[in-house]
Amino acid sequence: MLAPAKTRMRELAAAYAQALPGLDTHSLMSGLDGVTLTFMAMGDRDGAYDPEHRVILINSRVRPERQRFTLAHEIGHALLLGDDDLLSDLHDSFEGDRLEEVIETLCNVAAAAILMPEALTAELLTRFGPSGRALAELTRRADVSASSAIYTLAERSDALVIYAVCAVTRIDAEPGDSEEEHLSGKALTVRASSAAAGVKYSLRPGTPIPDDHPVAVALDTGIPITQDSYIPFRSGRKMPAYVDVFPERNRVLVSFTLPFKAGKDEI
Known part of the structure; x- marks a missing residue:
C-alpha cells in the first residue's frame, strides 16, 4: 500500500506546485485557500497544520531552509486531508503509530515533490x-x-x-x-x-x-x-x-x- 500511496502523494504535490506562481513562501501558500501562515517558537517541533483553524505553524527558531521544507511538509498534510480516497486507504491499511509514521513519510514525499521537482x-x-x-x-x-x-x-x-x-x-x-x-x-x-x-x-x-x-x-x-x-x-x-x-x-x-x-x- 505504501508505494501506491507515495505515487499518489507525488501526483498531488506535483499538481499543486505546477499551479503556483513561484516557490517562495508567499507563492507556496497561495494554493491553499483560506489557510494562514504563522511563525512562532515551537520548542522541539518544526511545524504543524491545524485544519480546524486553517493555519500552518512554523518554528521561527530553526534555519530558513528547514522552515521552507517544513512549510512544504505541512502543505502535504493539507493535500492529504483533502484527498478522501487516499486518506481512507491509509486508515484501512495502517493504524496507531504506524499510521502516523506513514502519514509523516508521505508528507515528506510531498515536500520533496513540491520543492525538488x-x-x-x-x-x-x-x-x-x-x-x-x-x-x-x-x-x-x-x-x-x-x-x-x-x-x-x-x-x-x-x-x-x-x-x-x-x-x-x-x-x-x-x-x-x-x-x-x-x-x-x-x-x-x-x-x-x-x-x-x-x-x-x-x-x-x-x-x-x-x-x-x-x-x-x-x-x-x-x-x-x-x-x-x-x-x-x-x-x-x-x-x-x-x-x-x-x-x-x-x-x-x-x-x-x-x-x-x-x-x-x-x-
Whole structure:
C-alpha cells in the first residue's frame, strides 16, 4: 500500500506546485485557500497544520531552509486531508503509530515533490551525473538543506550510489583513544546519508572519515575531488567506489558510486 500511496502523494504535490506562481513562501501558500501562515517558537517541533483553524505553524527558531521544507511538509498534510480516497486507504491499511509514521513519510514525499521537482533533479543528474556537485546544486537551487536533498537525489538516481553529507563534529572520548584523540575531541564524520535503490549498504551517521580519504582532503584544501577510492564503513571495511567530493564552506557533499551491485545490510 505504501508505494501506491507515495505515487499518489507525488501526483498531488506535483499538481499543486505546477499551479503556483513561484516557490517562495508567499507563492507556496497561495494554493491553499483560506489557510494562514504563522511563525512562532515551537520548542522541539518544526511545524504543524491545524485544519480546524486553517493555519500552518512554523518554528521561527530553526534555519530558513528547514522552515521552507517544513512549510512544504505541512502543505502535504493539507493535500492529504483533502484527498478522501487516499486518506481512507491509509486508515484501512495502517493504524496507531504506524499510521502516523506513514502519514509523516508521505508528507515528506510531498515536500520533496513540491520543492525538488523531477525536472530539476533530472536536469542536474544529466549535467553533473550522480555527484557531490549535483547534490550541492540541488541544495542551492531548491533552497533546502543538504540532508533533505540527499534523500530526493538518491531516490531519483539510476546509478548505484550513496550520497552523504560530512562535516567536522565533536565526538566523545572512548576507552582506548589516544591522548591526541582525547584532546582534539573532533572528527570529520558522516552527518547524513542516503542510498539509491539497489544499494543494500548504508553509511551510518557518525561514521568517521580517515584523514587521508579524498573527502578529508577536499575539506582541507577546498578543492573538489573525483577519483577511484573507497567507502569508509564504520566497521573498517573499505568498499571500492568512485568518489566525487564537493567541498562547501565547513562541510563536504559526497557521492560514492559502486562499480557493482552490493549485498544487503549496513556495515
